[in-house]
Every structure is written in structure tokens, then in C-alpha cells.
Amino acid sequence: MAYTPGGGAPAPGVVPVGSQYCVCKVELSVSGQNLLDRDVTSKSDPFCVLFTENNGRWSEYDRTETAVNNLNPAFSKKFVLDYHFEEVQKLKFALFDQDKSSTQLEEHDFLGQFSCSLGTIVSSKKITQPLLLMNDKPAGKGLITIAAQELSDNRVITLSLVGRKLDKKDLFGKSDPFLEFYKPGGDGKWMLVHRTEVIKYTLDPVWKPFTVPLVSLCDGDVEKPIQVMCYDYDNDGGHDFIGEFQTSVSQMCEARDGIPREFECINPKKQKKKKNYKNSGIIILRSCKINRDYSFLDYILGGCQLMFTVGIDFTASNGNPLDPSSLHYINPMGTNEYLSAIWAVGQIIQDYDSDKMFPALGFGAQLPPDWKVSHEFAINFNPTNPFCSGVDGIAQAYSACLPHIRFYGPTNFSPIVNHVARFAAQATQQQTAMQYFILLIITDGVISDMEETRHAVVQASKLPMSIIIVGVGNADFAAMEFLDGDNRTLRSHTGEEAARDIVQFVPFREFRNLC
Template sequence: MDSGSQGLSDPFVVVKTRGSFGAPWSEVARTEICSNTLSPQFVRLITMAYRFEEIQYLRFEVYDADTSFSSASADQLDLSKQDEEGVAECALALIVGGAGQAWTGALTSSTNPHKGGLGTITVRAEEVPDQNLAVSLRLQARDLVLQRKQRKAAGMFLRLSRSVEGGGKAIPCYRTEVRRDKASPQWDTITAPAAALCAADLFRPLLLEVFAYAQEGAHTLVGACSASINDLQGLGSKTLALKSSAGEACGELAVLECRTFTQPSFFDYLGGGMELQFQCAIDYTSSNGDPATPGSLHYRDPSGKLNEYARAISDIGSVIEFYDADKAFPVMGFGGKPHHSQPVQHCFAVNGNEAQPEAMGVQGILQMYYDSLRTVELFGPTLFAPIIGQAAGVASSLQTDDPSHHKYSVLLILTDGQICDMQNTVDAIVGASHLPLSIIIVGVGNADFKSMEVLDGDDAALVSSSGVRAQRDIVQFVPMRQVASRGEHAIAKEVSQKDQSLTRMCVLAEIPDQVVAYMKSQNIPPGPRRLVPKGSTLRDVLQDRQADFKRWESLKSTTGPYGTGASSMHVSAPPPYVSS
């Protein structure tokens, strides 16, 4: 830090955040005041939620307490009367994904961004304790009494909802697969973070509801009961009575297993060196329309407004690229002719270089996509299996026994319509379900995407043509039109409401759980926590990421300092929390 008039300073840090670019900053908390020092090490931990699916902007304002103070607390100080020492801004992902889960950089003046020599500030992230507590729960309904309409249902599923402090409608937090047994269905073991099920409060009541499944979405309640995780653990051989919406007995719910345990979190795997590897696949079928005409889904508006393809790439890619060190993203196409003289291909490098199909960063993907519209001839049909097969091959090649070098692939498929190889696609997804791979399918335009929802295995696990069941759900689908008017990064955060539970599902919010599920299925522990290499400073290690953030912000038409920042930080996993 720079020195004040007396050579020393009484610094404290104000931590601010905002959810989207351009939104006003809101204060999260302040550190304590450290008296008479230019190298303060703050003790106070600041806790905040870490959301993988968002770009969470952070601002650190360093002040010299210039008014008299009787304690170390800065909470009541009027900031307008304090001397600003410098500011720094970053994204939380830069801290969580950095070496040692730390981030450092230069303080600059808020009024003169080019003024240097103000010192540096460092932020470290740690997971809040007890966030790794998980629950394993195996349940079976018995002797269900069904109404006439419910007897014709395709099967039964169970929904868990956690109670809300102060009353109000319970919040759905888990839904099982559909079981065809209608009298005494037994569901797969539920394994979920205690934070997600009951906010890590084992005494918080859960609402357990058995529904008769209807394919059109009009599921009907068979019966419900209420119990906490603590209650379920103490039941032993006893059962819970299910009551219908009319209050009548309609069966029992047996607890076959209920236990709690600790498990590694997404945060632990990031801290151990795991990276995400982003791949993008673009639909070049003729149903998109001539890219030269304004009605085309591939039309590039001279005003700079992104079409739906470009917006999805930007929204999703700009979140994931924080977690990929080299930011070299393969970009593939399907359903088009790479050049007019060539035959139609269903998996080709958009840049024409099959040996090196990568673009550098999200902006590189967008430029490669725009350039391709001058050379690729739109054709058809729409086939997914070749693209998924290629991504599976990449994911397979990334598998390693070294826990500090794990990579997990995320494939983004952008398409404008129904696919013509549904069974082959299901087979490809089932075949890839044991690999470090998640698939996000975004539907652009106004086509009927009903069959796409089959691929999203939330209602029932996918089964291949040979009868093999998917090891885990690796596909998420969202129609772009449902989020087209919801602001920055909406596609990354919000998806359709698939049932009447009003549960808001997230495209990217499910990636951390899918990563942990894969690691668990393969018995892969997190690697040892990464440290800053000897002879390097944190600033050396994170210099490239800092530059990436500056470049990303400049492309959003910003001006001002984007460098580094802050005191010590503390983070937690699903749902993660951060302290500083």
C-alpha cells in the first residue's frame, strides 16, 4: 500500500458485489481496521454465496480510516469521510479457480484508473466448514391407495421439499426417477448435499410427496408426509403414514436407509487442480435460413445485436472459460457442407482445420462462428450422434489417474430443430454417461423441441437400444426462447419449469453436481490443494487470468481498472459460500 502523510495507514477493506455487468454495487461486508501498517493481514472472514453458473463481480475498496475510531470495527464509519487507498475488481471465479484458490493484483485509483504504485491486494477463498455434509436416503412407498385416474399413470415418483423458516410454501429440492411399480415403488438411493436438501439443518422438516406421473405434466398427488433427516435416521423399522390431499390414509413410506456422511465438493476438486474443458457444436442445417437475410437464425445484425446462437455461446462460454487454463475451445459444426464443393458432414471443424479446431476464448468462438457463415453451406439433416461421439472421444482421452490433472468436458450443442437420429443419439449419450462429460443442448428459434426433453433424463434414465441404462444424467436441455428476454447470462441460469413444482432449474448450476457425481462414480478423490509454484508470486501465476478478465470486460465496452484484489477469503460448496 501507499503511505499516508504520517508514513503509515489504518487500512480496512469494503467488499462489494453485483450480479451482472452494469448493475449497481452492493456492499457485502467490511474487514476490521488494522492500525499503523502498510501490509495489513485482515482477520475477519466474509461469507457469501458462490454460484458456479454466474459471473459474480467483486469490488474491493481499500480505505485509510481518517476519522477517530474507538474500536477495530469499520462497520459504522462514513466512507465519504475516509481516504481511499485504492480499488480492485475481479470475478469470484478467478479466485476459486486460481492456484491456491487465491488471487492478487494491483490497486488503482477509482478516479484515475491509470495511476499505479498504490500497492497490491490478495484474496484467498476457503470453503465454509460443514458444507460437505451429504445425505444418503433410500425410500419405498408401500400399499399405495390410488384414485381411478392414478391407476392409469405411467408410474410413481417422489418429491422432497424443505420447509421455509417463518412458514410459507415448502421449496422443492429433489425429485426421484419414475418407477413403474404403482403399489410399492422403491426408488434409487438419493444422495444429495445436506445443504441442498435441508440447508444443512438435520432438524428442518422435509415434505415428502408421492406423485402419480403424467407424461403431459399434470402429475397428481397420491400422498404426503413430513419428517426431518434426524427423524428419518431414528425411524428404524417403522414407517411414515402417507395422507392424501383430503387427509385420508393412502399408504406408507418406508425408510430403508438414511445416513449422513461427508463427501468431496466441487470446490475441493477445483482446489485440487481440476479444470473444465469447453466444446461447442453449431447447427448448420438449412432450416436455420439464409444467413444473409434478417429472418435467418444465423443472421449477423449490423447493429451488433447477438443472434440466439451467439448469445448462447457468450452466456455459457463466458462462465466456463474462467475454469479452463488454456481457453482453447474446440468448435465443431454439423449438418452443413464445410465448403460448397464438399459433401454434407455431421461433425467437422468450423475453422476447416480438423487437427486444430480450437478457438481462443469465447470471443474467438464468436469470431470463428461469424467467419464460418461465409464458407459453410447450410444443408441437413440434423444428427447429434456423431458430435456426441466425438466429444466422448475427447472426454475419454482426458481421463487420468493423476488427481491433480483431472479435466471434465462440457459440450454445448446449439440447434434449431428436431433431430433425425434419436435412437442413435440416446445410444451415444448412454455410452458416454461413464465419462467426464456433461452435455448442454440449447434450442434456438421457435421449433417444437418436445423430443429434446426426452434426452434430458430428469424424468427417467435413458436406456440404449441394447437395454443398457445410463449411469448418470449428463444432459440438460433449454429452449432459448424461454430466456430470451431475461437479461445477462439468463441462459446460463434459468431453464423451463418442467412440472408444477415451480422449481427453477439451471443449465450450468447442475454442472458442479454432475462433476462430483462422476468423480464419485469413479472413486476419484480431489487432488492435493494447489500451491503457488516456488519462485512465483500469486500475481505471476494469475497474470494471464487477469488479462483475460480485462479483455472480457473491455469487450463489454467498459472503461476503468480491472486488476486484482482483496483480503483473505473463505468459500463453500453446494450451495457454496465464501468468506473473505
């Protein structure tokens, strides 16, 4: 049976999470204990989904990573919410056993849920409660623990770490090391703050630099002890302990570019048993930087403008726009999935652009009079002035161009990505960085020029630019998920890594009923 977070009338005074008069931001850390075991040959692979209530309807807010083969997970992914002390902000935490790569919750086994208000968690600082099934019966002996941390300090800390000569833990190989960072909790136990990625088959790992809020790492107290644990990753979840050390932010700040700080990784059991034991390797902190983390509002109030461009897929796979089965068919209500996506994204962004003039481009169509294929054409047929007045103007230009073009192919993204990147590059030459570019690409299918697109995205990742890809229809969008670097770093065909994740892919079918 498909999981539904629930419904019913909201409690008196309940208002949406994140409405006006935000007092502060709150970070929630989640862990589970004694979860139900839904897997036959191994343990459950749990992840947690947070739902918020708005006008009696529950909607997904965010979800954690998956803890492989673990009935007592401590999730490193945190939930960050706006906290309003004068409001009742209802939350629901639901845990699932991941069975497939699908984002659809009905594809996964339900492990239990817990509901409360954000105020309940904040006032208690930390709560542990039993998980319940859909019929409100206990989910076995399963418990959920939620800890709240106020993010009043906007400082962030960036750490760059490597390992050297770590202990070999794998019988026929080396080790697959990763690090976990802990801070003291209010109950005297260590609380997980961050977990690095796993580096495969090496005793000398180089982890990617990572950034966390300073208040998350040490509650803003640079002298507070921090426990760092090093493990060898195992697929079955039984990670082998390599070693540990304690430090503090003040100690870590001694590391600067060119002046690293070294920590011996100690295994206490080995230290007791072996007289000549020295260490289980060295963890080297290459650099430690503390900066201010400016919010979206800080940039907007500072005068930054969002420059919005739309790229629309006019390839033949969409179908004849006169055919009701076509994704470009405009129904009697005057809309289709392309228009719905334009409205959903454009209406939000247009408020942050003073002139509200947006370029709208098409790709994959043959254009009059010579009917050559173009992958970068103005849908208002004015190449020197492709701008449309507001989201209304984009919708009007889109509807007007449909009868005058021939849907063709292939589905090439790179020309439009490079088009916007050229303007973003020009903006970086200004004395003050006052423009940020957002490209919305709406498409129905598989990318034809994947290598060129990967290269274009990697180059664009160095610029003030982000890309939103909305997939319409029911095609296989695996390639789009690949561009969205949420789970891995995107690389070009030359091996160059993206400087940051600038692509967000959204399958429209998952949100169709909300539009």
C-alpha cells in the same frame, strides 16, 4: 396482461444477489395458504417464482415445482442464495397458477406476490405475509410463508428407499406411492424437507436415490426426529394417506449396502380401529450415505480445468447466410443469434481454462472439395487442430467458414456428442481428475438422429461432461426439452437410464433481449 416483476430505482445500498464477499449460503423454503382459486372445475395448480433485483431490474432467479390442485401448497423445491449481511438483497416471490406447459409467465394466471429483503427473512428465520396483486391490493386471503436455513454445513445425505406390501388405496388398481420427509420447525410444526417422485401402480415401489443437504434434513443434528409420510398420489391433489413413521439420521445411518433398515409404516386411525392391525406396509432404507458436497470453487481451486467445445448447426433450415432472414446472417452490428450464444456461454467458461484454446465443430453442411455432408468438422478446416484461440477465435473461425460451406442436413447431434465423450473418457484414465468437458450445441431445429443422440447422452452421463443446448429461432424445441432431464430420467432406446442429468436446454428467444 403479461406479468412484469416491476422496476423503478433500487433502494439505497441495493446490490446484486451473489456479488462479492459471500458470508454464507441460505436455503429458503416456501409455502402458501388460502391462495386464489383460478380454475373453474378444480383448484389452482400453483408454483412460486423467485426474482432478484440488480440495478433496478428484476430477473428470474429460480422457480419451484407445481403443486397440483392445491390452495395450500408446501413446495419441496428450495431456493438457495448467497447471503451478504452487509448488503440489501431485494427479493420478490410471485405465485402463479399453471395453465400450460410453457415457461413463459404470461401464459399462467397470477396469484399474488410479496417483496422483502433477504436480510428480513434471515433475521426472522420465518415470516408469513399477505400476498398482493399487481395493484398492491390483497390477493384474497392468500398468504406466503418463507423460512430461512443457513447452509453452513456442506455435508449431504443420500438415501435409497423401497416400499413393501403397502396398503392398496385405488379402487380398480393398486397405489401410486410417494414419500414426504419433514423436520421440526421453530414454531413447533413439521416442515416439509423433501418429496420423492411418484411410483405408479405398485404396492412395492422402488424410489430413485436422492441427495439433500444434511442441514436441510435435520439442521445438522443427527439425533433430531424426522417424520416420514407415505401417500397414494391422486391427480386431483387429494392424496390418500397410507402411513407414517419417525426416525433420525443416526438411526438411518445404521443402513449400509447389504444391511437395510426397515421401518413399519403406521396409519394411526387404522391402528386404533383394528385390533389385529400390524402395519400399512414396510419402508426399507437400503442405504444411507453422508458425504461432503464440494462446491464449484473447491474444484477450480483444486486445479480442475473446464474444457469447452462448440458445436454449430449448419443445416439448410437456417436459411442462406446472405439472406437477412437467415439465422446465420451477420447483421451490420457484426452479430447474429449464433454468435450471441457463443459469446454468452464462452465468455463465462473461458476464465476457467488456462490455455483458452477451444475446439469449434460444425454439423449438417457439405464441405469442399467433394461436397460431402459432415456432422463433425472443424470450422477452421484443420481437422488435426480444430482449436480456436478464445471466444474471439471461435467467432472469427465461424464468420470465415460461412462462405465456404453449403448448408444441408440432416440435424445429427450424436457425432459431436460422441466426439467430446471420447476425450472425456480419456480424461478419466488420468491419475487425477483435472478436466471437465462442456459441449455447447447451438441449433435451430428438430434433432434427426434422436435415438442415437439419446444413447450418446446416456453414455456420456457416466463421464466428466455436460451439454448445453441453445435453441435459436422460433422452431418447436420439444425434443430438446426431452433431452433436458429436469422432469424425468432420460433413457436410451435400449431402456438404459442416464447416470445423471447432463443436458441443459435454453431457448435463446427467451433471453434474446438480455444479450
